Amino acid sequence: MRAHEITEGLNGGLKSFIASVRVVVAGAGSVNGKVKIEADSLNSAKYLLYRVYGRENVFTIQHALIEDDGVTKPLTPEELQVKSLTDKSAQLKQQAKKTKSLQQLQKAQQKYAKVITNLPSHL
Secondary structure, X not given: OOHHHHHHHHOOOOEEEEEEEXXXXXXXXXXXEEEEEEEXXXXXXXXXXXXXXXXXXXXXXXXXXXXXXXXXXXXXXXXXXHHHHXXXXXXXXXXXXXXXXXXXXXXXXXXXXHHHHOOOOOO
């Protein structure tokens, strides 16, 4: 298990994102910088950053990966693709598990209904 998997679990499923933003200070100008934000999704992170810095001051947002040595780095496009496919695979496995459970429940209900209809009426 990697460090980012543990920390995401501890953070209640929040993911880390790194964004390039412009910070504008009235009367003092502006400066560009990078910020780290934790949110449940990329869209949530984007809208939180828009609210804090303004839409025109948010340049890029990338999903961040926390390595075992504690360093935060953005994921490369290839890593993002692998992560996306892994997440989708886990989601499909969970969906298949739910479907199988539902089918088992329906079969059990049908068996129960069959047994109930075959009981003698004097009970």
